[in-house]
Amino acid sequence: MISFRNDYSEGAHPSVLAALERTNLVSTPGYGCDEFCRAAAEKIKVRFACPQADVHFMIGGTITNLTAIAAFLRPWEAVIAASTGHIYVHETGSVEATGHKVYAVPAPEGKLTPALIRQAVLLHRDGNEEHMVTPKMVYLSDATELGTIYTKPELTAIRDTCRELGLWLYLDGARMATALVSGPNDLVPEDFAQLCDAFYIGGTKDGLLFGEALVLVNDALKPFFRNVIKQRGGMLAKGRLLGVQFDAFLEDDLWLTIARHANEMAARLAAAIREKGYPFYAESCTNQLFPILPDGKVDELRQSFDFDFIAKTDETHTAVRFVTSWATSAENVDRLIAAL
């Protein structure tokens, strides 16, 4: 069985694992207050050109999102997300469990727009504000859950809208690297720090054992954040593990090298899918592909390949998801192509 189910099916990229081995016996303080974390945070602040930012290393995406939202928002405040947004769909109500509403809006290709954000806010500014939640934060993901990406003009326009409307702009970068190295991308890492109030750089889906680096750019969001991390159970005793991994991740832009490989494997597969005439459920340019296949073909593929189902698109067709990663070999891609 060859897996195209996700980008976290294997362990760590060898360079990351080697770094963990190399530093294994060094004695450090706990909870992320160690030299490895400091060094990795420094690299991130340089790479993203945000020397004043606070960097917090987190264990996974869901706890990053819920901790950020719990820390950033006051009780009556809500977060706006695309209705495909990970926090709305696939985190088991973790945001609501912190007491906050996710106000979801249908968004073409999984992407919010200034118009959608403005409309969501205006609906909550009709004179009955005290009886409604106050939208205070926008949640984006780049790449999105449908594999699409934001362009620099799009992200800039959203930032402008957020500023005008008094909203925090938060970007879930679980798959930021795959977005940055994708064909149509025109964003650079520095842009995230320029345009967002906070964002996270995904490691789990880009070759780490686990780990996301949350970057707090806006000063207003910084105080007492570590207290909330601890309160939510996200403070790793051996926090150094995150520092060590992210240090290797940033070294020579390994994070982008890894993503580039994943995207190349996806592009190879996408070309073949297109060639065979299958349509796509969403126009991804990153490491997730969403082809629509005849049900018979889906059943056939399931014998040898592991992948995800997204939706029945009509009586006889199904949209599926193929995901590539640092660990995807060209050989396995070709096997899948041959079977398509």
Next chain:
Amino acid sequence: MISFRNDYSEGAHPSVLAALERTNLVSTPGYGCDEFCRAAAEKIKVRFACPQADVHFMIGGTITNLTAIAAFLRPWEAVIAASTGHIYVHETGSVEATGHKVYAVPAPEGKLTPALIRQAVLLHRDGNEEHMVTPKMVYLSDATELGTIYTKPELTAIRDTCRELGLWLYLDGARMATALVSGPNDLVPEDFAQLCDAFYIGGTKDGLLFGEALVLVNDALKPFFRNVIKQRGGMLAKGRLLGVQFDAFLEDDLWLTIARHANEMAARLAAAIREKGYPFYAESCTNQLFPILPDGKVDELRQSFDFDFIAKTDETHTAVRFVTSWATSAENVDRLIAAL
């Protein structure tokens, strides 16, 4: 200024106030453990033909809804509501503040259907259940927020769907009386106890100073409910006030008499609106009317009448809301008609 803004602009119906005066000096235990509450609960159990139910007298609608949801649901469970539902729109995220997601679905005329409920549940049963909330409860209101009502076949079908899918059926009856005495209604009070797991009978919008009677029919929902009322701050020290009021409310079906008057006033107004050729934003048969008026007319009416704005329907028209109550006089309705 004549108010058609809502059905809670005045104090209590005179019979209710008289009951409070009459009993004012009687000494009773606190927290609803008194004879008045017992007697009123008894009357409700008789009137709704549910001798085994638990009746809890609550202070208002929002705290009734949030207390019920906090008590009924486990942390990972969610409630399905129409996107016009009061808990989704106008309770400042109170349900989310208890940790639970409201999964809102667009519903024509503010009414959920078996198909909408089923679709919402199936979306959460795609094999990724652990990563999604578990829908466990359906929230209906009757009359709805748009003044529409459920028929007995509709409510029965929803109940059947809920039973099949393992969902609690909860009905917000803030405006139950106006629904029950409306023209097209074919439900009787007993039906709510037959068909719902829990429901509340609204008093605040039907002539009480304040108060809703929450009826827990399903045994599974009964244990420790008073503890949750207290924890959420909803236990009135002088709980007897609710018993006294509901006792008067049930006496000779005063609650329906009050609602009948409100509906008659609304019908008189609706007939005039129709006659003048104004369309309606929603087809209400109860004490809330949603005509669409030219903006110039709206501005003119605002000089002498107080009412609510619902939505701009086009460049030059606005849907507004007129609400009638026990305190609405035919004279004032005629003044509004004359001004339309």
Next chain:
Amino acid sequence: MISFRNDYSEGAHPSVLAALERTNLVSTPGYGCDEFCRAAAEKIKVRFACPQADVHFMIGGTITNLTAIAAFLRPWEAVIAASTGHIYVHETGSVEATGHKVYAVPAPEGKLTPALIRQAVLLHRDGNEEHMVTPKMVYLSDATELGTIYTKPELTAIRDTCRELGLWLYLDGARMATALVSGPNDLVPEDFAQLCDAFYIGGTKDGLLFGEALVLVNDALKPFFRNVIKQRGGMLAKGRLLGVQFDAFLEDDLWLTIARHANEMAARLAAAIREKGYPFYAESCTNQLFPILPDGKVDELRQSFDFDFIAKTDETHTAVRFVTSWATSAENVDRLIAAL
């Protein structure tokens, strides 16, 4: 059965009820945005000499406390209370249900001191702050749950300590009136506004049907407070009921007149208890008395009087609680005295 169980066994003081009757048919906006609430708030601001304060009328004590704490504190912050404090003991974990820890410290006679507060704070400032809650608020009650009161020097010293340590000072005045008119009291209403960041004036236990007036003195605590009231279910549709009652309550200092009567009845009873040689569990000077009686006497009294049990003090004695109110007659006090 004559009740000395609590100070909320009857309805409202006749003057309060008369005000409700008098205003019953006046039409007002809902949710406390009416002239009665505005007028009552004005009277409170004058009487407490805090023209800049925000006044919110609340339904009961528990919801006042939990709403204030939910609004004032950030997620990692906690409130310090005496271990006899109402929020720690008798509100069914309502504060914890909002996500906040109540750090309880044993306090002689139910009274916190600067030393106790300082010690509680220092325990949380040992270098492991991120791993502990951050005490940020002090909860006092005056009169306390044991009927004792704070003097002006005591309250001033606590305020100074709070200011030095960066703590909000919040005072639960459920029984403020009985404290203010008690013999040893040296505080005046104005002092509460001078010394506290927020406090509430209790109405439920001082002759209203229900209602507490929460006064937010510190500007930092004011924004969006009504949103939190609504979110927590504490916004009364017919909010005017609270304005009408508090207007009558403040008129000619009715609130203090009522409390004076309660205290006189308590003093009459206390003198007799002392004369008969029974000791006291706590040295109350207000309308709650805590005599220690032989168990046989307790059993005997229970035949004709209703009252509360506090604690077994030894094998053969029990501390009980007798509470007086505006509705307690001298005749009934004398009956209890005769039976003691």
Next chain:
Amino acid sequence: MISFRNDYSEGAHPSVLAALERTNLVSTPGYGCDEFCRAAAEKIKVRFACPQADVHFMIGGTITNLTAIAAFLRPWEAVIAASTGHIYVHETGSVEATGHKVYAVPAPEGKLTPALIRQAVLLHRDGNEEHMVTPKMVYLSDATELGTIYTKPELTAIRDTCRELGLWLYLDGARMATALVSGPNDLVPEDFAQLCDAFYIGGTKDGLLFGEALVLVNDALKPFFRNVIKQRGGMLAKGRLLGVQFDAFLEDDLWLTIARHANEMAARLAAAIREKGYPFYAESCTNQLFPILPDGKVDELRQSFDFDFIAKTDETHTAVRFVTSWATSAENVDRLIAAL
């Protein structure tokens, strides 16, 4: 600087790291639904003789505790803990953030007793139950936060009390291994499964990179637990990392071998401390020691050693904490001894 600060200063025991390397390229499903997790769970069920138990691999102690409590308790229920308990003191109010009260009782040597538990429960069963939280769970840690341990008779008696009073018994085994191999211990792993409703086996403090194995023995606690793990952000995408580590951990009882080394190092140090005449703040028999040292000596030691401060015990003395682990060398222990 030689660290005796804690037992998580280094990476993983070499055998654990080797297992991670060995399995790094194997492709598995995510979220703990893999063969490694299944195998490790099987080993635990065999070792603890609880074939029917559910085993969940968690990332760290705090998130294990808060997830368990959030899943086990209904909103009005509370957990009883020693006032030194980790959940009460050092988890930043994480339990309260889930909405539940921790009722803390002073407990000699950090150990709860049947009498303390009973007293705590009875205080909440005085007739005012609806106004108080309902104690429903006992939280123990073994070894405790003071390095002390429970004997089999003690734990059995607590279990009996819990059963009688209707309480879940939950044991935090962050340092279970060090307890099991300590001198006075008479418990075996099987006892935990016999006596507790749920417990966790600590990995982080016993040689893993990170990880705790939560064992749900009581059937009532099992349903939907993975949903709560996901909701609280504790579900690791590459869950296999936990399975791989725990598999190595259980192999040939590596977990006990590691703990034995830590205890030997502690015993060597303890003997020297005793010999030098320093008293102890708590009588630990495990890998944490709490000597009381003169302040001058403390200052001197700080030049070369890293360790924790516990409390000032008098004007001139301080209780400190020395912790040993799998990574502590006899050579470093002797250096500390020489410096004492």
